[in-house]
Amino acid sequence: MSDMVLRSDTDGIATLTLNDPDTLNSLSDAMLAALSRALADIAESDARVVILRAEGKAFCAGHNLREMQAMRQAEDGGAARFADLFDRCAAVMAQITQLPQPVIAQVHALATAAGCQLVATCDMAVAAESARFGVNGVNIGLFCSTPMVALTRNIPRKHAMEMLTTGTFIDAARAAGLGLVNRAVPDGALEEETHALAATVASKLSRAVRIGKGAFHAQADLPVAEAYALARDAMVANLSEADTAEGIQTFLEKRAPGWTQ
Missing domain, CATH: 1.10.12 (Lyase 2-enoyl-coa Hydratase; Chain  A, domain 2)
Structure with missing residues (x-):
């Protein structure tokens, strides 16, 4: 298991922790590869449910913009590398959906762009009241088209379009009201509430x-x-x-x- 994605198992609950706080747990090439390997391992395990959490000041800040800018050095301006990146990201999202076990996002802080996509892709999500969610690529001239796919399968379309076109962030209570997360809980209760949900799922056949x-x-x-x-x-x-x-x-x-x- 890579240090970039840590795993612990207790009572049928597999906990995966995104562990690249220096990049705000961005979905870099290395993070996508590590997360893919971790999910593949869990798919073959006897774990009953998965909690996906993160270390640091953000849950996940989306794609790694420094890596993306470096891709522009290719002869085609990066087009092939960009397409490959989004294909690999979509494949990881599909792994979560296709994983035999339900996946619960434990969101303690910011989830933006592809990080918001990651939350939307999980089967369930519990968020701390201080967490924030956005698909804010439009603020830097990049419409969040790939995060849009998961987002529009979670929340009403008009609200999704507002988030996508304005780049505005919503708080955890609003995210719960729209259906992006199951519930918003006090920050100090996030781990307990998420684990309680996971334990309930793990107790079923x-x-x-x-x-x-x-x-x-x-x-x-x-x-x-x-x-x-x-x-x-x-x-x-x-x-x-x-x-x-x-x-x-x-x-x-x-x-x-x-x-x-």
């Missing part, structure tokens, strides 16, 4: 949650009839699990389930 997360993302952009067909198949697969049969029977018999997973 892991196989059921994995089936459910996959179906959740797969059906989201389908027409209703296709979504129901996909969800039907997920329910059938879930019901075919021995532990699910045990769970239903124990509910009927009013006893604790003897799950194996």
Whole structure:
């Protein structure tokens, strides 16, 4: 595991920490590579849920602008390098969505541009009241088109367009109201509240949650009839699990389930 992304595991909860505070945890080439490796490792593990947090004064300040400016030295002005960067970033976002385990962002501070995209991509998010969120690339002449993809799948379009075109930041309470995060909590309670949410998820039947997360993302952009067909198949697969049969029977018999997973 790279020092740029740290991992710890406790009671089925895998915690990943972005650890490049000197660049405000920017999504540099090295950070994207380290995060991708960490997610790949977790996908093969028996972790039940993931917390994504960060060290330093920012959760994530987006792409590394110094690296991006250096890319301009190429003969094509950096176009190919830029495209590759955004493809690699999109691939990491897809890893989060496709990860079997739910991912909860623990946002203690600023999440801007691709950092806001990272929060929007996570399955859930808990934010400290002092956290701020923005897609503010437009302030330096760069519309946040790739962060826009995740943002517009989280909050109403008119509010997304306002954020994208004005570069204005919103606070955690506003982010919760719009649906970008699940809840805003006092700064001192952030770790406790995030861990409590993760522990609740970790206490459920892991196989059921994995089936459910996959179906959740797969059906989201389908027409209703296709979504129901996909969800039907997920329910059938879930019901075919021995532990699910045990769970239903124990509910009927009013006893604790003897799950194996």
